[in-house]
Amino acid sequence: MKKPILILTMLFVCLHFAAQIHISATDPATWNAQELSQYIGQTVVFDDPVVVSSNVGEHLTVGPWRMYNPECQGFLNTEGYKSAVRINGSCVFRLDGVSEYHRCGEKIYHLTATVNSPLNLTFVSGEWSGNTRAELEAGIPDLGDYRLLICGFNLENYFSTIGQMGARSAADKEKQRAKISKALKRINADIFGLVEVQQGNEAVQEIVNDLNTNIPGRNYKYFSDPETGTYQKVEFVYDANKVEPIGNPGTIDTEVKHRKKMVCFREKSTGEKFIYSINHFKAMNTGDEARRVNESKAVVDYYKSYRLNKSVRENDLLLMGDLNCYAFTSPIKHLLSSGLIDLHRAYHADSSYSYMYGGLASYIDHAICNPTLYAQVTGMAAFHINSDENDRYTYDKSNDLTMFRCSDHDPVLVGLKLDSTLIYDPTPQINSANILSGESDQMVIQNAYTPETKSFYAIYSISGWLIDKHEITSPDYTVELPKQAGVYVVYIYFNGQTYQRRMIVR
Numbered sequence: 001m002k003k004p005i006l007i008l009t010m011l012f013v014c015l016h017f018a019a020q021i022h023i024s025a026t027d028p029a030t031w032n033a034q035e036l037s038q039y040i041g042q043t044v045v046f047d048d049p050v051v052v053s054s055n056v057g058e059h060l061t062v063g064p065w066r067m068y069n070p071e072c073q074g075f076l077n078t079e080g081y082k083s084a085v086r087i088n089g090s091c092v093f094r095l096d097g098v099s100e101y102h103r104c105g106e107k108i109y110h111l112t113a114t115v116n117s118p119l120n121l122t123f124v125s126g127e128w129s130g131n132t133r134a135e136l137e138a139g140i141p142d143l144g145d146y147r148l149l150i151c152g153f154n155l156e157n158y159f160s161t162i163g164q165m166g167a168r169s170a171a172d173k174e175k176q177r178a179k180i181s182k183a184l185k186r187i188n189a190d191i192f193g194l195v196e197v198q199q200g201n202e203a204v205q206e207i208v209n210d211l212n213t214n215i216p217g218r219n220y221k222y223f224s225d226p227e228t229g230t231y232q233k234v235e236f237v238y239d240a241n242k243v244e245p246i247g248n249p250g251t252i253d254t255e256v257k258h259r260k261k262m263v264c265f266r267e268k269s270t271g272e273k274f275i276y277s278i279n280h281f282k283a284m285n286t287g288d289e290a291r292r293v294n295e296s297k298a299v300v301d302y303y304k305s306y307r308l309n310k311s312v313r314e315n316d317l318l319l320m321g322d323l324n325c326y327a328f329t330s331p332i333k334h335l336l337s338s339g340l341i342d343l344h345r346a347y348h349a350d351s352s353y354s355y356m357y358g359g360l361a362s363y364i365d366h367a368i369c370n371p372t373l374y375a376q377v378t379g380m381a382a383f384h385i386n387s388d389e390n391d392r393y394t395y396d397k398s399n400d401l402t403m404f405r406c407s408d409h410d411p412v413l414v415g416l417k418l419d420s421t422l423i424y425d426p427t428p429q430i431n432s433a434n435i436l437s438g439e440s441d442q443m444v445i446q447n448a449y450t451p452e453t454k455s456f457y458a459i460y461s462i463s464g465w466l467i468d469k470h471e472i473t474s475p476d477y478t479v480e481l482p483k484q485a486g487v488y489v490v491y492i493y494f495n496g497q498t499y500q501r502r503m504i505v506r
Helices: 002-018 033-039 079-090 133-137 170-187 202-214 289-306 330-337 343-351
Strands: 021-023 043-046 050-054 060-063 093-096 107-117 120-129 148-158 191-198 220-222 232-239 243-245 260-267 273-280 317-322 355-357 360-362 365-369 377-382 412-416 431-435 442-446 455-461 466-472 476-480 486-494 497-505
Touching: 021 033, 033 107, 093 107, 148 170, 148 273, 148 317, 148 365, 170 202, 191 202, 191 273, 191 317, 202 220, 202 232, 232 243, 232 260, 232 273, 260 289, 273 289, 289 330, 317 412, 330 365, 343 365, 343 377, 343 455, 343 466, 343 486, 365 377, 365 412, 455 476, 466 476, 466 486
Parallel strands: 021 043, 093 120, 148 191, 273 317
Antiparallel strands: 043 107, 050 060, 050 107, 060 093, 107 120, 148 412, 191 232, 220 232, 243 260, 260 273, 317 365, 355 360, 377 412, 431 442, 442 476, 455 466, 455 486, 486 497
C-alpha cells in the first residue's frame, strides 16, 4: 500500500507547482495589485523582488515599490506627488504568514504566496535580503574618505527626570539610556547635534559620560546650559580632541525657544572651520507651515550675520536637525531658494528617508549645506536603526536593549573633509542623456564627474518608478538603457545641482 501513496503524493506536488503563476511587476505604471484578483486561491511567484513597506502589527505590507510620503517625492499635485499617491494606493498588498521578524526595507526575492484577495496574500516561501539588523550592526553607511563625522539625531525625549515626557519609570529610563548609548557608540561621531534633549545639564551630561566611557580615546564635551525645565532643547556634543568651538552657540528663538542653535567649529588638525546649525522646528500641527517658514527665514538671516563675526569669519554651513517638514514643502523651499543644497536628494534622490509615519517612508530629519561646504562633503546617509523597526521594540514596550528603535527618528550622518581651497562650480556643462546613434542600447553621461566629489544618475519611468541608480565614476560614463520601450526621465546629481533629461527608448 505504500507505493500508491507515494505516487499520489508526487502527483500532488507536481500539480501544486504547475499551478504557480509568475507575476512580473517591474513597473507600477503597468501593474496594479488588483490584477491578482484573477488568481484567488492559487499560488503566484513574483519574478521581481518586492520590498517591505510597513511592519506595523503582526503582518507586513509589501509591494514592488516602497511606499513613500508624496511630499518627499514632489510638490502638491506635481507628477512626482501624484505618482506616489497612485502607487501607494494600488501597488502594495498585505502579506500574512511570515513567522520571523523582518524590518521595513528588506526585500523578498522569488516571493511565492497564496492569493487570498488582491490585497491579501499568504507567504509560502521567498529569499530575504538587505537592510537587516546584522548589516547595520556591522557599521554605519559608507560616507567616503571623511576626516570629520557629523551626526544629527532626534533622541525622542531624552530626559533625566521621570515624567510625562520621556521615560515614565526608572526602569524604562535605564533601558532608554542603554539603547541610546549603544547607538551613539556605534555612530562614533566627532560632533553630535542632538534634538529633544531636556533643558539643563543633567541629561546631556549622562550622554557625554556614557560616550567617554564607551569609546576610549574620545574626549566629548558639551555647552553648559544654566536654564532648567522639562521642555526640550537642542544640544551640541563634540570631541574636544578633534574640534574646538569658536565661542558659545548662538540661539535663534523665533517661534519656539531653545531649539535652533548655531556654532562655528575649528578642526584642530588642519585649522579648517565650518558652521554647524542644529534645529528642531515647530511640530507639524495644522496651520503651522507658515511658522516653520518663519523659522527657515530666521536661521538663514542669522547665518548671514553670524558668519561675519570677527571671531568666526567663515562661510561653510551645515544645517541639520528635525525640521518637521517634508522635502517638498515651503520651509525647505525657502532654504533651497536661499542657495542651500539638500544632501538627501543630492546623494539619494527619491529613495532617501529617516522617518516613518502611517506606513510611509519620508525624511523630516534634514542635512542641508551651502555650495562651498558641499564641495567638502564626502558622503551623507541616514542610519536606518529606527525608522524601519517595529514599534514594539521601544524601551517602554519591551526589554530589547539593542540600539534598534532607540528613537522614532534615524540618525543622519554627514562625512566632511574640510578644505577651504576647493572651488565649487555652480554651473557645470552637462551633456548628459545623449543616446548613441544607430541601434545602440546605451547612453553616455558626460561632464558630470570629478574625482573630488561624488555624482550619481537615476533613471525613472514617466510614472516615477526607479529603474536604475548608480554612482558616476568616469568622465564618459556608459549606462545601459532600459529594455522596455517608453519614455524615461534621467536625473543627474552633480555638485549639489540636479539636472534632468527626458529620454525615449524605442
